[in-house]
Structure formats: structure tokens, C-alpha cells
Amino acid sequence: ELCSDAFPYKLVDDGMLYEFDGKMITVDNSVSDSVIGGNASAEGGGEVLEDAQAQVIDIVESHKLCETAFDKKQFKTYFTKWAKTVLTKLQEDDPEAAKVFKAKAGGVY
Numbered sequence: 646e647l648c649s650d651a652f653p654y655k656l657v658d659d660g661m662l663y664e665f666d667g668k669m670i671t672v673d674n675s676v677s678d679s680v681i682g683g684n685a686s687a688e689g690g691g692e693v694l695e696d697a698q699a700q701v702i703d704i705v706e707s708h709k710l711c712e713t714a715f716d717k718k719q720f721k722t723y724f725t726k727w728a729k730t731v732l733t734k735l736q737e738d739d740p741e742a743a744k745v746f747k748a749k750a751g752g753v754y
Contacts (some may be wrong), residue, residue, distance in 0.1 A: 671700055
């Protein structure tokens, strides 16, 4: 799942693309002492761990999205293949939508 309607969005380019509004949030990745045994040793202090906090985009964090390693040429190749697949399906189901898709898909990248 790439995104959901739980986040604010709008349709752009005559319904060709969804644009989602994300915001930066702080995520606490620290480990609670109760998870790893809880009590510090009586002989000496336990190991002190730093809290791990990170600034992330809420949509990326919620859907566990990962960054891709595409450069522009690789993305164009991937998108072209995807667009051909979508166009074939649209031509079977809705020829009018296929015409609109074909006209607008080239302007995405």
C-alpha cells in the first residue's frame, strides 16, 4: 500500500495523479528497560543507551515506505513499462479513459 485516504490529498493534472500532504513528525525508537529485563544490575550500573529519535514524514513512516535507488533514466524505464501495462488494461475496460491516460502520462516525468 503506497498511501491511504487517512492523509489529506488532492487530485492533480485532471485526476491523473494524487498529491498527498505529509508532515514531519518525531519518532521515538528507544528501547524500554522493561522490554529487556528492567532491573539494573546491583553490582554496577547497567549499560546506558542513547534514545534514538528521528524526524520522518508521517506518510512514509505509517506505510513503512523505503527510498528507491532509481536515477532519472531508470525511473523513466520503470514508469514507461508501468504506464503501458495500465494503458492496456484501460483500453480493455474504458477506451475513453485510456485516451486521457495516454495523452497525460508522458508529462509525468
